[in-house]
Amino acid sequence: MSTNIIDRLRAAVLALLLTVAFAAPALAGPFEDAVAKFANDDFSDTAAAVEAVAASGNPLALPIISALQEGRLVADPGSKKVFVKQADGKIIDAATGAAVDKLPDGVADVRLNNRLRRAVEAALGSLTLLSPDPARRIAAAQSVFKSHDANALPVVEEALAKETNRSAKAAFTEARAAILLFKPDVSEADKLDAIAVVKAKGDQEAMALLTSLGPDQPPLIKTAVAGAISSIQSDLAMWSMVQNAWYGISLGSVLLLAAIGLAITFGVMGVINMAHGEMVMIGAYTTFVVQEVIRTRYPGLFDVSLLIAVPLAFVVAGAIGVAIERGIIRFLYGRPLETLLATWGLSLVLQQAVRTAFGPTNREVGNPSWMSGAFELGQITITYNRLWILVFTLAVFGILLAMLRYTALGLEMRAVTQNRRMAASMGIATSRVDALTFGLGSGIAGIAGVALSQIDNVSPNLGQSYIIDSFMVVVFGGVGNLWGTLVGAFTLGIANKFLEPVAGAVLGKIAILVLIILFIQKRPRGLFALKGRAVEA
Amino acid sequence: MQHILTRSLDRAATTFILVVAGLGILISLSNILLPAGSFFQVPTYLVALFGKYVCYAILALSIDLIWGYCGILSLGHGAFFALGGYAMGMYLMRQIGSRGVYGNPILPDFMVFLNYPKLPWYWHGFDMFWFAALMVLLVPGLLAFCFGWLAFRSRVTGVYLSIITQAMTYALLLAFFRNDFGFGGNNGLTDFKDILGFNVQADGTRVALFLLSCFSLILAFLICRAVVTSKLGKLLIAIRDAESRTRFLGYRVESYKLFVFTLSACMAGVAGALYVPQVGIINPSEFAPGNSIEAVIWVAVGGRGTLTGAALGAVVVNYAKTYFTSGPLAPYWLFMLGALFILVTLLLPKGIVGTFNAWWEPWKAQRISDADESAAREDGIEPKPNPAE
Numbered sequence: 001m002s003t004n005i006i007d008r009l010r011a012a013v014l015a016l017l018l019t020v021a022f023a024a025p026a027l028a029g030p031f032e033d034a035v036a037k038f039a040n041d042d043f044s045d046t047a048a049a050v051e052a053v054a055a056s057g058n059p060l061a062l063p064i065i066s067a068l069q070e071g072r073l074v075a076d077p078g079s080k081k082v083f084v085k086q087a088d089g090k091i092i093d094a095a096t097g098a099a100v101d102k103l104p105d106g107v108a109d110v111r112l113n114n115r116l117r118r119a120v121e122a123a124l125g126s127l128t129l130l131s132p133d134p135a136r137r138i139a140a141a142q143s144v145f146k147s148h149d150a151n152a153l154p155v156v157e158e159a160l161a162k163e164t165n166r167s168a169k170a171a172f173t174e175a176r177a178a179i180l181l182f183k184p185d186v187s188e189a190d191k192l193d194a195i196a197v198v199k200a201k202g203d204q205e206a207m208a209l210l211t212s213l214g215p216d217q218p219p220l221i222k223t224a225v226a227g228a229i230s231s232i233q234s235d236l237a238m239w240s241m242v243q244n245a246w247y248g249i250s251l252g253s254v255l256l257l258a259a260i261g262l263a264i265t266f267g268v269m270g271v272i273n274m275a276h277g278e279m280v281m282i283g284a285y286t287t288f289v290v291q292e293v294i295r296t297r298y299p300g301l302f303d304v305s306l307l308i309a310v311p312l313a314f315v316v317a318g319a320i321g322v323a324i325e326r327g328i329i330r331f332l333y334g335r336p337l338e339t340l341l342a343t344w345g346l347s348l349v350l351q352q353a354v355r356t357a358f359g360p361t362n363r364e365v366g367n368p369s370w371m372s373g374a375f376e377l378g379q380i381t382i383t384y385n386r387l388w389i390l391v392f393t394l395a396v397f398g399i400l401l402a403m404l405r406y407t408a409l410g411l412e413m414r415a416v417t418q419n420r421r422m423a424a425s426m427g428i429a430t431s432r433v434d435a436l437t438f439g440l441g442s443g444i445a446g447i448a449g450v451a452l453s454q455i456d457n458v459s460p461n462l463g464q465s466y467i468i469d470s471f472m473v474v475v476f477g478g479v480g481n482l483w484g485t486l487v488g489a490f491t492l493g494i495a496n497k498f499l500e501p502v503a504g505a506v507l508g509k510i511a512i513l514v515l516i517i518l519f520i521q522k523r524p525r526g527l528f529a530l531k532g533r534a535v536e537a
Numbered sequence: 538m539q540h541i542l543t544r545s546l547d548r549a550a551t552t553f554i555l556v557v558a559g560l561g562i563l564i565s566l567s568n569i570l571l572p573a574g575s576f577f578q579v580p581t582y583l584v585a586l587f588g589k590y591v592c593y594a595i596l597a598l599s600i601d602l603i604w605g606y607c608g609i610l611s612l613g614h615g616a617f618f619a620l621g622g623y624a625m626g627m628y629l630m631r632q633i634g635s636r637g638v639y640g641n642p643i644l645p646d647f648m649v650f651l652n653y654p655k656l657p658w659y660w661h662g663f664d665m666f667w668f669a670a671l672m673v674l675l676v677p678g679l680l681a682f683c684f685g686w687l688a689f690r691s692r693v694t695g696v697y698l699s700i701i702t703q704a705m706t707y708a709l710l711l712a713f714f715r716n717d718f719g720f721g722g723n724n725g726l727t728d729f730k731d732i733l734g735f736n737v738q739a740d741g742t743r744v745a746l747f748l749l750s751c752f753s754l755i756l757a758f759l760i761c762r763a764v765v766t767s768k769l770g771k772l773l774i775a776i777r778d779a780e781s782r783t784r785f786l787g788y789r790v791e792s793y794k795l796f797v798f799t800l801s802a803c804m805a806g807v808a809g810a811l812y813v814p815q816v817g818i819i820n821p822s823e824f825a826p827g828n829s830i831e832a833v834i835w836v837a838v839g840g841r842g843t844l845t846g847a848a849l850g851a852v853v854v855n856y857a858k859t860y861f862t863s864g865p866l867a868p869y870w871l872f873m874l875g876a877l878f879i880l881v882t883l884l885l886p887k888g889i890v891g892t893f894n895a896w897w898e899p900w901k902a903q904r905i906s907d908a909d910e911s912a913a914r915e916d917g918i919e920p921k922p923n924p925a926e
Contacts, residue, residue, distance in 0.1 A: 338882040345878020352871035513708040
């Protein structure tokens with residue numbers, strides 16, 4: 001009952017305050033005095049004004065200070081009046097909140113310097129600490145953590161006391177610890193607790209906070225800080241390894257996806273298809289067309305656009321693949337160098353055809369909602385699209401392996417590649433199997449294009465950027481062996497990402513190319529080389 | 538020496554040399570002697586364009602030497618061409634001296650722009666022409682030697698070799714795009730002023746460079762001719778057609794391949810060095826894998842395994858490229874180039890000259906044997922019965 005009365009009282013006081021603030025312009029109080037200081041065009045006056053306004057608890061404080069941060073706060077030096085230009089173009093008097101028709105002549109922006117900008121950020125942080133939106137509270141707590149402004153301590157403690165959201169609570173605890181750590185008159189035990197909290201946070205910011213603490217500390221604190229820093233450092237090093245490994249796996253999955261089709265056409269059939277990249281590109285453009293149709297006709301289906309695009313891309317690219325095999329490649333069996341040249345020419349034609357049909361610029365392919373966004377795992381961020389591509393790649397790989405192993409077509413394919421004449425004698429229509437195998441490889445390249453359209457620019461040159469990498473993967477892994485392709489793709493992906501921080505992106509890539517060239521010298525047939533008679537075939 | 542020359546100069550080869558020399562001299566004379574604007578006068582820009590074609594012809598010869606006669610399909614010969622070009626470009630950059638935009642007597646403009654404190658060590662010596670000329674041969678040659686030594690020794694052949702040569706030129710492309718690599722990054726080397734004290738832009742210099750290119754083409758042709766008609770050439774063909782068998786017969790296959798690969802790279806380097814002063818720029822896009830593959834198709838169009846065909850193919854394809862890409866048909870050029878790749882490999886595997894020879898040789902042989910027969914009849918001798926009949 002009593003709390004109820006207090007609540008009511010508080011509401012009444014608030015209402016009164018609001019009425020005062022909005023309806024009584026003549027009444028000059030500490031808030032109005034503080035606001036008037038903005039008009040002095042003096043940095044230290046502005047700093048005092050920021051502090052006073054932030055501490056006033058006036059509902060106008062937040063709009064004023066955010067206006068100051070965004071350069072929307074103007075002042076008239078003559079009348080000492082201050083105005084807020086709102087984002088929607090309306091103008092209000094900063095001291096009263098009353099709407100103003102137009103700015104008086106002679107107003108000037110309230111200027112900021114770097115010191116003030118920090119003060120403004122800190123003030124904004126403590127102002128939004130009590131916001132009803134948990135995300136904003138967390139953001140505010142994080143900015144307090146960075147500024148560790150002692151003035152914010154009462155607000156932080158108040159917010160912490162009534163916080164119910166778990167992650168907001170953690171953020172407030174960390175913010176409080178940061179403040180205590182820097183506050184002079186705090187007991188050593190409290191400081192040690194604070195260090196423990198910051199250490200548990202364990203990220204770059206915690207590290208920066210601890211290193212900025214300075215050397216002149218009591219010995220106990222000093223050792224605790226040093227211990228926390230080294231523990232965070234080793235943690236961070238570990239996480240950066242994990243991060244690199246994840247990036248490497250992600251790159252490896254992209255490489256694998258681009259190379260699986262090639263592993264079929266080049267690895268199993270021995271056909272050099274330089275137009276393989278263009279099959280990937282055609283898959284990506286199929287996705288684009290599917291999404292265009294969905295956008296204009298059935299907008300509700302957008303989230304399943306990729307599920308529709310995958311089989312379509314497989315069929316489109318596969319059909320083109322069969323046509324290529326029937327029209328060009330079958331005349332060139334046993335002449336690999338000529339095949340290479342003819343398919344290169346074909347890749348030029350396909351690229352130019354797509355450029356003529358869709359234009360030379362990048363086409364927009366959207367991410368469905370279940371593929372956008374990211375989640376945090378410890379200190380690393382994992383985006384959903386990369387994760388889905390990894391899953392998709394492994395699924396495609398598994399299905400392909402199973403297909404080669406358990407279906408009739410897979411059996412025929414293996415028979416034809418192992419011994420064509422024997423297979424023909426057994427009644428297998430070898431030329432039909434050739435066409436289907438090539439179509440399968442191309443179709444897989446097409447569905448790779450669906451996935452790659454989610455992370456890369458869909459342009460006529462999309463395929464070219466993957467062709468050299470894909471060949472490297474297949475050659476490195478060993479021709480004629482799908483597992484080799486898998487291992488090759490992930491090895492190259494991870495090696496690339498671990499070299500990148502050391503050598504830079506381009507030099508890392510060059511180093512990988514040189515390493516592969518040297519590796520081929522050592523093992524001319526790749527990691528998992530075929531042995532026996534198949535080698536000379 | 539006499540022996541090699543006479544054997545290597547059959548009628549087709551002599552015709553080729555005479556045609557190149559004749560056209561070279563004719564074009565030069567027409568540019569210098571006839572008044573500008575006259576119908577028969579070849580304008581200077583065309584002379585430079587023809588000069589470019591001749592450089593491409595040398596590159597095509599170098600590719601034909603290894604692909605047509607030894608079966609090594611290099612998809613990275615553009616790299617040797619570009620390296621030769623860069624060596625010449627570095628000489629030309631050093632010749633600019635203090636006439637650059639920043640007026641630095643030692644550092645080329647891009648180095649001033651990128652805040653290089655001093656000349657990188659590998660730029661020393663390029664102010665001397667003889668050194669640059671040596672590097673034009675040495676750098677591509679050395680790269681080809683190391684690359685070939687590694688590749689041929691471990692028996693990387695066929696398509697694998699093609700793919701790693703492509704990776705090589707791709708790696709160089711990425712490297713030369715970097716600003717801190719010291720070769721002008723993206724923009725490459727350009728704004729040349731003098732070569733050996735003559736203005737690069739002057740008509741006289743252009744004609745001289747064109748003539749020099751024609752001369753180099755003839756020289757390259759003679760060298761290739763000497764190689765392929767010698768015993769070494771027979772071995773190369775043996776390696777092309779049956780590498781393992783040649784090895785089992787006791788020949789060090791990798792040494793022969795290495796020799797011819799290095800020789801070919803040096804020729805490509807010279808072609809690049811002649812190309813740069815006539816075009817006026819060298820930049821990393823010359824390393825693009827696509828360029829190297831395009832050069833291979835010149836050889837395929839002209840006729841792989843025929844030296845005249847390689848040179849002819851380079852000129853024909855590049856003339857078509859100039860013609861189509863400068864007209865309203867420009868968007869269709871890639872269609873045509875692509876179709877050229879496909880149709881030549883499918884329908885004209887011997888190329889223009891090869892197909893012509895296949896059609897011409899039996900006819901010529903028939904005519905000669907007819908002539909022999911009639912001569913014999915006049916002498917009152919009965920022709921010997923042909924055992925094949």
